[in-house]
Amino acid sequence: MMPPGYLIRLMQPADYERIGEICRAVYPHETPYTPAELAAHRAAFPQGQFVAEHTPTGEAVGVHFTLRLRMADYHIDDSWDVLTARGTFADHDPAGPTLYGADVFVSPDHQHHGLAHALTDATRGLVVEEGLWRMVGASRLPGYGAVAGSLPAAAYVREVIAGNRTDPVLSAHLKDGWSVVKPIEGYLQHDPESANWAAVIQWVNPACPPPPELALR
Numbered sequence: 200m201m202p203p204g205y206l207i208r209l210m211q212p213a214d215y216e217r218i219g220e221i222c223r224a225v226y227p228h229e230t231p232y233t234p235a236e237l238a239a240h241r242a243a244f245p246q247g248q249f250v251a252e253h254t255p256t257g258e259a260v261g262v263h264f265t266l267r268l269r270m271a272d273y274h275i276d277d278s279w280d281v282l283t284a285r286g287t288f289a290d291h292d293p294a295g296p297t298l299y300g301a302d303v304f305v306s307p308d309h310q311h312h313g314l315a316h317a318l319t320d321a322t323r324g325l326v327v328e329e330g331l332w333r334m335v336g337a338s339r340l341p342g343y344g345a346v347a348g349s350l351p352a353a354a355y356v357r358e359v360i361a362g363n364r365t366d367p368v369l370s371a372h373l374k375d376g377w378s379v380v381k382p383i384e385g386y387l388q389h390d391p392e393s394a395n396w397a398a399v400i401q402w403v404n405p406a407c408p409p410p411p412e413l414a415l416r
């Protein structure tokens with residue numbers, strides 16, 4: 200359900216600067232997206248670049264960036280850099296049966312309003328509309344860094360799935376209908392909060408079952 204005062208639409212060039220600012224705020228250890236990178240995403244797959252707009256101001260306050268891939272061309276523990284062709288989306292495959300969720304983030308001032316949920320619903324809508332098999336992504340684990348010295352990542356993820364721990368990102372993704380495939384190390388280059396771990400996640404389109412030879416292992 201869409202929270203009042205917001206709408207979901209496709210990214211436009213007028214959003215680029217604001218998206219860079221939000222990126223700087225939510226990923227202090229990463230270089231923010233440049234207008235040229237965002238233009239490349241839009242050129243590769245315009246219908247997969249979603250923005251949450253705050254309607255009173257017209258400003259972008261959240262994004263979900265996607266591209267289509269054939270996951271059989273990759274390994275389950277490939278990094279974000281590999282899966283996005285170093286952030287260019289040049290590897291977008293118009294025939295790829297998987298919608299890969301390259302990024303989702305919401306401005307800190309607008310978090311906890313259900314915008315990530317609404318953005319995820321929009322990407323799920325695209326999977327259904329384009330008749331795709333599934334969405335795949337990787338969830339950061341920003342609660343893991345604090346306990347990484349005493350708990351293996353797989354145990355941490357199991358505890359979050361069981362509801363015995365809350366992770367600020369993975370718990371939200373699980374609530375949004377994603378399920379965990381497996382934890383992987385080194386997905387992002389600079390994610391000390393997650394001790395450089397992430398969890399591969401997926402949502403399978405019930406209307407489009409997987410070719411068995413292509414199931415994730």
Ligand SMILES: CC(C)(COP(=O)(O)OP(=O)(O)OC[C@H]1O[C@@H](n2cnc3c(N)ncnc32)[C@H](O)[C@@H]1OP(=O)(O)O)[C@@H](O)C(=O)NCCC(=O)NCCS
Pocket residue numbers: 225226302303304305306309310311312313314315316317337338339367368370371372374
């Ligand atoms: C992860 C992230 C995208 C979530 O965005 P968000 O818009 O706050 O997400 P939602 O509002 O849909 O859900 C977040 C929580 O708010 C709760 N919520 C939703 N609507 C709410 C409302 N009206 N009032 C209070 N809480 C609400 C949700 O239930 C959820 O709770 P949970 O964390 O206990 O599961 C955001 O925290 C973010 O940008 N983080 C930094 C970037 C990042 O790590 N992105 C993920 C990359 S894998």
